[in-house]
Amino acid sequence: MRSELDAAGIVDARLRADYALCRALHADHGRTYFLATRVLPPARRPAIHALYGFARWVDDVVDDLGTRTRGVETAAALDALDGELRAGLSGDGSTEPVVRALADTTRRYGIPAELFAAFMESMRMDLTVTDYATYDDLRRYMYGSAAVIGLQVLPVLGTVVPRERAAPHAAALGEAFQLTNFLRDVAEDLDRGRIYLPADVLSAYGVDRGLLTRCRREGRGDPRVRAALAELVALNRADYARARPGLAMLDPVSRPCVATAFTLYQGILDEIQASDYDVWSRRHAVPGRRRARVALPALGRAVMARLTASRAPVPTA
Known part of the structure; x- marks a missing residue:
């Protein structure tokens, strides 16, 4: 971590602890x-850690909050959290590391504040919304909870095209990652009273909350759910x-990182399918050996991209 912070030029002791x-x-x-x-590249990692x-x-x-508080108390607690965010982004300072x-x-990367406002709006929905009637409804939630994450990291990753051309693809990848998480975490989300799968798709197969709850309770699936x-x-x-x-629109030194996540997250879908859609008895993850097979070549490509970038001629005025 120290080398990453040094590479990023983060020298203030308290700020280094915050990033840690x-x-x-x-x-x-x-x-x-x-x-x-x-x-x-090490210099870009702290920013990604901060956003995540x-x-x-x-x-x-x-x-x-959803498990401890209700009603006005819940709203007040989230308002306080939102206030910390606004204070931090405005330069007034926050008490939260x-x-x-x-x-x-x-500030370093010029990330628009409205992306964080959209994120907070989706987080507010989590306090009151427990399911989504249609896929479009779910996508509206995922814009604030996931698409904006892709848009937040884009300035850190860098692009070889105007950023607005890459933005729709970054937003789509954020949503893709989150839907993968929703599919993997059906059981855990049910324990919190939430269903992040669209009811219109579920109902087309005769699936409702009662059936999902039964699968969770029994720890096994049902043909309709599968x-x-x-x-x-x-x-x-x-x-x-x-x-x-x-992927091809990203800065070459960033492409291996995103390509790695792109491949590994789809590996979670592979694991779900290989288990015949058993999301009840286990939490799916990509096996360590496969993770290494994907990450190690990507690291090699990343090193080569950095070497190429370092040897590029410096533009003259």
């Missing part, structure tokens, strides 16, 4: 994404296909 906390959150909760981030760490921190706070690291990253999950996996793979053209 974000990195720990990333390493603990986002193993697949964290592994992909290791392929990035903030999103993870808010998500954990919201989940905790994760927000301080995030604010530093947004059929619905198969369609949702196919829809998820279409999201990845929409995101794919954006």
Whole structure:
């Protein structure tokens, strides 16, 4: 971590500690994404850790609020969290380490504040919305909870085309990653009273909350649920296909990182399919050996891209 912070030019002791906390959150909760981030140039990693760490921190706070508080108390607690974010982004300063690291990253990379406002709006939905009637409804939620994450990291990754051309693909990849998480975490989300799978797709196969709850209770699937999950996996793979053209639009030194995450997250879908859509008895992850087979060649490509970039002639005025 020290070398990453040095490479990024982060010298203030308190700020270094703030970034270290974000990195720990990333390493603990986002193993697949964290592994992909290791392929990035060291100077860019702290910013990704800050963006992920903030999103993870808010998500954990919201989940905790949902179990401990209700009504006005819940809204007030989330308002306080939102106030910390606004204070940090405005330059007034925040008492929260994760927000301080995030604010530093947004200033360094010029990340628009409205992306974080959209994220907070989706987090507010998690306090009151427990399911989504249609796929379009779910996508509206995922814009704030996932698409904007792709847009936040884009300035850090860099592009070889105007950023607005790459933005739709970055947003699509953020949504693709999140839908994969939703498919993997059906059981855990049910424990929190939430269903992040669209009811219109589920109902087409005769699936409702009662059937999902029974599968969770019994720890085994049902043919109707398996059929619905198969369609949702196919829809998820279409999201990845929409995101794919954006890989070539990224800065060459960033492409191996995103390509690694792109491959590994789809590996989670492979594991779900290989288990005959058993999302009840286990939490699917890409096996370590496969993770290494993907990450190690990507690291080699990343090193070569950095060497090529370092040997490029410096533009003259």
